[in-house]
Amino acid sequence: MVGGNPKHDAFGFRNWRIDGAPLNEYISTGASGNFQAILGATINASFTIIGPELLSVVAGEAQNPRGTKKYPGSMAIAFHTVIYRLVIFYVLGALSVGILVAYNDKSLINNSGSGSNASSSPYVIAMVNLGIKGLPDLINAVIITAAFSAGNSFMYCSSRILYAMSTQGVAPRIFSAVTKNGVPIYCIGVSVGFSLLSLMQLGTGASNALGYIVSLCTGSQVLNYVYMAIAYIGFYRAVKVQNINRDEFVYKSWFQPYSVYFTLFFLIAMVGVLGYTVFLPGNWSIDEFLFSYIMLFTSIFIAICWKVFKKTEFKFNKPQEADLITGLELVEQHEYEYFSKLEIEGKPKGRSWLLRFFDWLF
Incomplete structure (x- = not known):
C-alpha cells in the first residue's frame, strides 16, 4: 500500500476510488444494485463461514474439555478465541482483498467461475500485478495446505457425527463399528467417499x-x-x-x-x-x-x-x-480423577507465558 513492492507503487486505497467502487452494482442499478451486491457477497460468504461450531465435536475425545482456572480446558480456550479468528481471517482477509485487487481486474473476471485452478485467488492476482516473484507460488502452496487441513478436519468431524448418530439410533448400526483403537472405520470410509467429488475439478463443467x-x-x-x-x-x-x-x-x-x-x-x-x-x-x-x-x-x-x-x-x-444434569456425574468423576493425577504427577505447572499468549492470539 505504501510502495514497499517491486514497482514502488504506493497504491493505498486506489481500488476503492475507481468508478463503481467500493460498492459495485449487481443485477440492478442504483441503491438497489448496491444492496444486492452486498446481499450477494453475504450469501457467497455464508459458505466460507462453515466450521467454527465443529470444535464441539472434538470435545468427546479431549482429555480436558471443560478445565479449571489452574488447568484451562481445551474447549473453553478454543471457543473463547473463535471471535478473534473470525475477525482476523475473514474480516481482515476480505479487507485485504478489497485493497489489493480492483473489482474489475481482468484477471479476476476472466478466472471467476472457472473453478479449475488457484489463479483466480485475489492474493495470487495481487502478487502478479505487483510483480512480486515467488510469492504467487508460495500462496498456491499455502492454499493447498489449507485445503488439505480443512479436508482433514471435516473428514474427522463428519465421521464422528455419523458415528454419534449411529450410536443414538438415527443412522444404520453398521456405522457404530469401531476398530480396537476406537476409530469408526466405516464412518471414515463414507466420509472419504465424499471427498472423491473433488475430482470434478478436472472436468470442463x-x-x-x-x-x-x-x-x-x-x-x-x-x-x-x-x-x-x-x-x-x-x-x-x-x-x-x-x-x-x-x-x-x-x-x-x-x-x-x-x-x-x-x-x-x-x-x-x-x-x-x-x-x-x-x-x-x-x-x-x-x-x-x-x-x-x-x-x-x-x-x-x-x-x-x-x-x-x-x-x-x-x-x-x-x-x-x-x-441438564444427566451424565454430569460421570464428567465430574472423570475430571476429579484427571486433575488428581496431574496433582500427583506434578504436571503441568500451569501454562507458560508463551502458551497463554498463543491461547489469547489464536
Whole structure:
C-alpha cells in the first residue's frame, strides 16, 4: 500500500476510488444494485463461514474439555478465541482483498467461475500485478495446505457425527463399528467417499457442479445455525428457570439472550434469500431454486418422517422439564480423577507465558 513492492507503487486505497467502487452494482442499478451486491457477497460468504461450531465435536475425545482456572480446558480456550479468528481471517482477509485487487481486474473476471485452478485467488492476482516473484507460488502452496487441513478436519468431524448418530439410533448400526483403537472405520470410509467429488475439478463443467454443491452446503449450514440458535434459546430458558448460575460455566457467550434472538432473525432471513435471484423477473431457474432451498424442504421432510415412523410426539419440552444434569456425574468423576493425577504427577505447572499468549492470539 505504501510502495514497499517491486514497482514502488504506493497504491493505498486506489481500488476503492475507481468508478463503481467500493460498492459495485449487481443485477440492478442504483441503491438497489448496491444492496444486492452486498446481499450477494453475504450469501457467497455464508459458505466460507462453515466450521467454527465443529470444535464441539472434538470435545468427546479431549482429555480436558471443560478445565479449571489452574488447568484451562481445551474447549473453553478454543471457543473463547473463535471471535478473534473470525475477525482476523475473514474480516481482515476480505479487507485485504478489497485493497489489493480492483473489482474489475481482468484477471479476476476472466478466472471467476472457472473453478479449475488457484489463479483466480485475489492474493495470487495481487502478487502478479505487483510483480512480486515467488510469492504467487508460495500462496498456491499455502492454499493447498489449507485445503488439505480443512479436508482433514471435516473428514474427522463428519465421521464422528455419523458415528454419534449411529450410536443414538438415527443412522444404520453398521456405522457404530469401531476398530480396537476406537476409530469408526466405516464412518471414515463414507466420509472419504465424499471427498472423491473433488475430482470434478478436472472436468470442463466443474464450475456448475461445484456451484450446486456449494449451494447445498450453504443451505445446510445456515439451517444448521438456525436449529442451533433455537436449541440455545431452549437451553437458556431451562438454565434460567432451573436457577443454574451461568457464571459457573467455563464458557459464557456475550449479551444473551438478546444476541441469539438477533442472530436467529438474520439467519431466518438468510434462509429466505439464499436463492432470491430466481424470483426476479426473467431469472427463474428450477435448478437454482431446488439447490438453494432443497435442504429446507429436506430437513422438514426428514423431521416429519421421523415423527411419523417412530411415533414420537410433536412437542417442545418445558424449561423446567429439560434434563441438564444427566451424565454430569460421570464428567465430574472423570475430571476429579484427571486433575488428581496431574496433582500427583506434578504436571503441568500451569501454562507458560508463551502458551497463554498463543491461547489469547489464536
